[in-house]
Amino acid sequence: MTATRVLVLNSGSSSVKYQLLDMRDGSRLAVGLVERIGEETSRLVHTPLAGEGSAKRERTGPIADHEAALKAVADELDADGLGLDSPELAAIGHRVVHGGLRFTEPTVVDDEVLAEIERLVPVAPLHNPANITGIRTAQALRPDLPQVAVFDTAFHTTMPESAARYAIDTEVADAHRIRRYGFHGTSHAYVSRETARLLGKAPEDVNVIVLHLGNGASASAVRGGKCVDTSMGLTPLEGLVMGTRSGDVDPAVTFHLQRVAGMSTDEIDVLLNKKSGLVGLCGDNDMREIRRRIEEGDERARLAFDIYIHRLKKYIGAYYAVLGRVDAIAFTAGVGENAAPVRQAAVAGLEELGLALDAALNEERSDEARIVSTPYARVAVAVVPTDEELEIARQTIALVAPNSLD
Ligand SMILES: Nc1ncnc2c1ncn2[C@@H]1O[C@H](COP(=O)(O)OP(=O)(O)O)[C@@H](O)[C@H]1O
Numbered sequence: 303m304t305a306t307r308v309l310v311l312n313s314g315s316s317s318v319k320y321q322l323l324d325m326r327d328g329s330r331l332a333v334g335l336v337e338r339i340g341e342e343t344s345r346l347v348h349t350p351l352a353g354e355g356s357a358k359r360e361r362t363g364p365i366a367d368h369e370a371a372l373k374a375v376a377d378e379l380d381a382d383g384l385g386l387d388s389p390e391l392a393a394i395g396h397r398v399v400h401g402g403l404r405f406t407e408p409t410v411v412d413d414e415v416l417a418e419i420e421r422l423v424p425v426a427p428l429h430n431p432a433n434i435t436g437i438r439t440a441q442a443l444r445p446d447l448p449q450v451a452v453f454d455t456a457f458h459t460t461m462p463e464s465a466a467r468y469a470i471d472t473e474v475a476d477a478h479r480i481r482r483y484g485f486h487g488t489s490h491a492y493v494s495r496e497t498a499r500l501l502g503k504a505p506e507d508v509n510v511i512v513l514h515l516g517n518g519a520s521a522s523a524v525r526g527g528k529c530v531d532t533s534m535g536l537t538p539l540e541g542l543v544m545g546t547r548s549g550d551v552d553p554a555v556t557f558h559l560q561r562v563a564g565m566s567t568d569e570i571d572v573l574l575n576k577k578s579g580l581v582g583l584c585g586d587n588d589m590r591e592i593r594r595r596i597e598e599g600d601e602r603a604r605l606a607f608d609i610y611i612h613r614l615k616k617y618i619g620a621y622y623a624v625l626g627r628v629d630a631i632a633f634t635a636g637v638g639e640n641a642a643p644v645r646q647a648a649v650a651g652l653e654e655l656g657l658a659l660d661a662a663l664n665e666e667r668s669d670e671a672r673i674v675s676t677p678y679a680r681v682a683v684a685v686v687p688t689d690e691e692l693e694i695a696r697q698t699i700a701l702v703a704p705n706s707l708d
């Protein structure tokens with residue numbers, strides 16, 4: 303029997319999303335999520351999709367760390383006869399957030415690769431440690447299986463130096479590998495390709511601005527299938543206003559906080575990464591809650607929303623200029639896919655740029671990729687659900703068993 307299944311692990315700072323896929327047709331056999339890892343109220347939601355009468359299972363209770371989370375996931379899969387010991391499993395694919403400049407392709411993990419991912423922890427402190435634990439735990443469970451790392455940074459390695467370099471002393475920058483790497487690349491790659499498909503065109507023929515708006519958020523300018531600019535930088539802190547991250551600030555804010563407010567580097571790191579963005583502005587990082595508060599007339603929530611939109615609009619304008627010609631703007635991830643008011647506000651007033659939403663289409667709820675602009679708009683506005691797990695599984699199987707699907 304040829305092994306055609308791939309387990310994909312998308313480990314975030316306090317969560318693990320996972321999918322077990324059969325790559326003969328890309329169908330999902332099980333999907334799930336462990337959230338609030340490290341808290342008393344951790345929650346595992348597991349949905350087997352393979353058998354008859356399969357139903358979502360949920361359990362709550364403390365799950366101490368990512369290792370415990372993965373073991374709990376392995377137990378759930380076992381209970382469905384989809385355990386990690388299955389001979390049908392070809393590989394485990396891992397989302398790894400920071401791959402530096404070295405990893406431009408999916409990579410089979412060995413000790414040396416793992417050491418390099420570890421070396422990048424200082425530039426992805428919220429993400430790479432969780433990714434490393436995910437890989438180590440999966441290795442311990444199935445030492446014989448290839449573990450494949452798929453990097454968030456890989457898609458952005460096509461950025462020209464003019465976009466990737468900061469205007470700081472070149473020697474200092476080179477000595478410390480300080481440059482803009484960009485993140486969410488698997489999503490930007492997948493969504494830009496799906497957007498081309500939605501337009502009935504080849505990826506080489508379209509220019510797309512992708513807005514990945516989840517808890518972390520980033521924008522990218524994609525010309526003919528290749529990334530030419532993106533809003534995240536050395537770390538996933540730069541760019542858009544996010545759930546808990548500030549996005550762009552004057553770097554002098556950090557000197558000021560050190561000198562005047564007496565904050566330590568670590569305190570400023572926590573402030574900008576975990577206590578800023580929407581949560582810092584209004585106390586909530588969930589866009590649903592913010593919209594609910596706005597409906598009730600809450601001024602702080604309104605201002606937080608306006609700041610979020612203002613930044614988003616600036617990036618749309620910037621990437622329009624970078625690309626020169628834009629065929630589509632694609633909204634994706636939790637906020638981009640679900641929050642019609644965000645899409646509406648982000649493109650409002652941009653009719654001169656060829657952008658015009660169809661209000662009814664924009665409000666419609668759907669899980670499908672779809673166009674929500676008016677037919678006469680020069681630039682299509684699309685809502686394209688991202689699928690980082692499917693994309694990771696595709697890249698994983700292509701690497702470990704390129705001929706298994708013929
Ligand atoms: N129906 C909705 N309306 C508005 N925002 C939503 C909705 N559903 C999810 N979200 C937003 O999506 C965010 C999570 O997006 P997601 O892409 O899953 O993020 P991440 O992968 O970074 O965890 C939530 O914080 C919430 O703000």
Ligand SMILES: CC(=O)OP(=O)(O)O
Pocket residue numbers: 314399429454485486516517518519538
């Ligand atoms: C890189 C990044 O910001 O990822 P996430 O949105 O999953 O936090």
Ligand SMILES: [Mg+2]
Pocket residue numbers: 516517635
């Ligand atoms: Mg995400």
